[in-house]
Amino acid sequence: MKRFFTLTFSALVSLIVVLSAVPYSAYGDGFTMENLPPASVGNRNVQLFIKLTPPIITSDTSQPREIYLRVFDANTNQSIVHDSMFITITKHDQLLMRDLFHTHTGELTLDVTPTNTPGKWIIYGDQEPFLNAWVNQDGGPIPVLADALGEGGLYHIHIELFAIDYDNNIFTPDQAPKWDSYLSVGDISNHNVVYNSNTYNTTVISYYDKINDDFSFDPSKVQVSYSMPFDWNLTRIASQPIFVHEEIHIPKSFKDFTNTPTYTATVNGYQITGRRLIVDPYTLGDTVIAHILLNKLDIANMANQIPSGTNTMSFTLAPAKPNVVTSSSVLTDFGGWGVTLGWNPTQIAANSQNNLKLSFFDAFTQQPVNGDVNYDLKVLDSDGNIILSKTNLTAANAVDTQTLNLPGNGIYSVQINIKSIVGPTGLPDTSRIGMARGNLVIPSTVGADQGLIATQTGTSGQTGSTIQIKIPQWVKNNAGWWYHDQIDAPTFAQGIQYLIQQGIIKIPTTTQGQATLGVQIPSWVKNDAGWWSAGQIDDQTFVAGIQWLVTNGIITV
Known part of the structure; x- marks a missing residue:
C-alpha cells in the first residue's frame, strides 16, 4: 500500500486516552547521530535517539540511506513500545517530508530512496487501524520516497511524539514532547589540482551543504578555494543551531602544499585561526586533512560584517610560513564538543611538569557539558609516534586536570578523544563522540585564542591587524x-x-x-x-x- 503526503485520522474520539506530560521541546545539535534531551512523562524520562546513514554521501547510488529512531526511558535504557510520532524533514526551510509513523517496538527505521521532487513524498507500507500511522507490521524498515539524503548537508528533523505505550494513549497537543535535531551528512567531491605539470587529486567533504561548482586552484598563491550556498541572515542564525565543518584532503605527494605544519584559511575574507583551523597529518598516512570548524558564535560574528545580499560562504586554504602555536581551545571533528585547555604554567618548557585543565563545552551553545565526560588523552610527536597516552579519563562535571610530564623541545599534536557523556540519568551517551586535535609547542607561551581576523589590506600593504615580532x-x-x-x-x-x-x-x-x-x-x-x-x-x-x-x-x- 502507498500513500501520497496526505494524512487522515480514523480514530474515534471516544476511544482516545489523553496523556499528559510536562510541556517539553528539545533542540539537538549533533552530526550524524545523537541522543536528544529527555522529556518528563510521568515517572519516566522519555528520550529519543536518532541516526542518519550514511555519514557521507558519495556518487554510489547503491548506498543505503536510512533514518533510525529509538524511543526509550533514559532512567533504565529500556525501549518504550507502541509509539506514534510525527516526523518532519526540512533542509534550508524546504519541506522534504512530513507524516505520522508508528513503531510497535520503540525502534523505527525509514528506508529513504532519494527523489528529485521537492515537497512531494510517497510512503509504502501498512497503516495501523487507529490513527492510520505508517507501520511495518514485520518490524522492518518503512520505505519512503522523498527528496532527502540524496546529497550532503544539514537536515532539520522535527519529531513530535503523538502517542505512547498504546495506540490510543495520545498526548494533548500542548503536552506532546517535541524534539528538533539538526544532523549533518557529508557531501564528498573530488577535484584535480595541477601544479608544475603534476596532477594531485584533492577531496572536499562538506558537512553543511553541497559545495558550488567553483572549486579552483591558484598556482601563484598555492591556494585552493571554493564556496557553498549560505544564508547569512542574522535572525535565522540566531534562531537555530548552526555548525559548519569542512574537510579538505590534500595528498602528501603535493609537497609544495603539505611540507609545512601551518596553514592559512579564510572564510569570506576572515582569517580562520586557533581552534577553527585544525590540520591532521596522521589519520590518513598519505594525506593531510585540514578541518575548518565554525560554531554559531563564529558565524554570527562574521554575519554582522558580511555585506547584505551575500548568499555564499567562501573558503580558501593555503600553506603558510611555519607559525605553530600551543592551542588554548579545540573543537571535535564530530559530535559538536569543544575543550578549553588551561596550561599551567602558561610558559611551557621542555622536560617539565604542566597541569593541564580541560573544560568541556558544547560547541553549539558555548555552555559547559551537562555531565561527566569520558575521554582519552594523547600527545604525538611530529612523526605521529605516541609519546604520552592516558586512557579512560573522566572529567567530573565536564572539568578535569591532568599532570603532564612534558617531553623535550618540539612541535607536538594533542589529541582528546571524547568517548561518552554521562548525564543526570547516569547512562553513558555515545551518540556524540569525536576527536579534538590541537598543538603543543615546546617551548612556548600560551596566549588567548585570537578569534577571527578580517584580512583587509592597510596602508602598509600587510594583511591582518596583529603585530608581528621581527628579528633581524x-x-x-x-x-x-x-x-x-x-x-x-x-x-x-x-x-x-x-x-x-x-x-x-x-x-x-x-x-x-x-x-x-x-x-x-x-x-x-x-x-x-x-x-x-x-x-x-x-x-x-x-x-x-x-x-x-x-x-x-x-x-x-
Missing part, C-alpha cells in the same frame, strides 16, 4: 650557525643580548641597573635555535622561549 636576519643566521657548530655559544649569546637591548625580550635589570649576559646555555636550546632558523617555529615562539629561560635563570643576566 643576522640573529637567525647566528642561531643556525650555532646549531650546526659553526659558531660558539658566546657568539650566539651576543644575538640574545641584542634582542634584550632592543627591547624585543624584556627582562628585569640587576640592582646596579645594568644587564650583563652569561653564556650558561643548556645544550637542548640548540634544537630550539635550529628549528627557529629553519622556519619551523616563528619569531614570537622563539622569543617567548628565550624570555622564559632568562626569567627562570637558565640563561643568566
